Amino acid sequence: AQSVTQLGSHVSVSEGALVLLRCNYSSSVPPYLFWYVQYPNQGLQLLLKYTSAATLVKGINGFEAEFKKSETSFHLTKPSAHMSDAAEYFCAATIIQGAQKLVFGQGTRLTINP
């Protein structure tokens, strides 16, 4: 069975610092992987996705993630945090790209300190 684990339910960084949000997956077959962001009182917005092409994926708002099969990881990074990045971030996986039954991690709340 698939599962997604996000290490750290709450991450706090200073403005301008590196953002690193961790995601590990377990799957019997290579999954498709996604990062979604949820701003307060809004829906889930896709940041980026891995679909078995390039292992380093660039997304919106300066975020990127690297798929590492050997580590079963898909960590999300951003070189320099901005106050507007404060939100909840969800890693998700599916083994079927068509009809997507996404399995989500528990979410990581990112706080940016001025």
Place this chain on the structure above:
Amino acid sequence: EPEVTQTPSHQVTQMGQEVILRCVPISNHLYFYWYRQILGQKVEFLVSFYNNEISEKSEIFDDQFSVERPDGSNFTLKIRSTKLEDSAMYFCASSLLDSEAFFGQGTRLTVV
């Protein structure tokens, strides 16, 4: 930019009552989904819908739940007799074949 819209944004209902959560998916999308997030817990898959029928459902999606696409634009989730544990944020999503899912802003359901 096309988006998935959900109504209402917040619904309060009494235990045992029926509720219908409404969604308007993106117009050319083919797959439709409902997910829920109980406060403090993971976002969980409930059901996927394709070609006017359920394509997959989770163990959460029992006989109390049903989905419908009544008129070609709306996609609804009905909970027949709500329980306290149905209180959650419910997200609707839609997608094309082989594309990512686009989510609505959610409906917060509070059962009292």
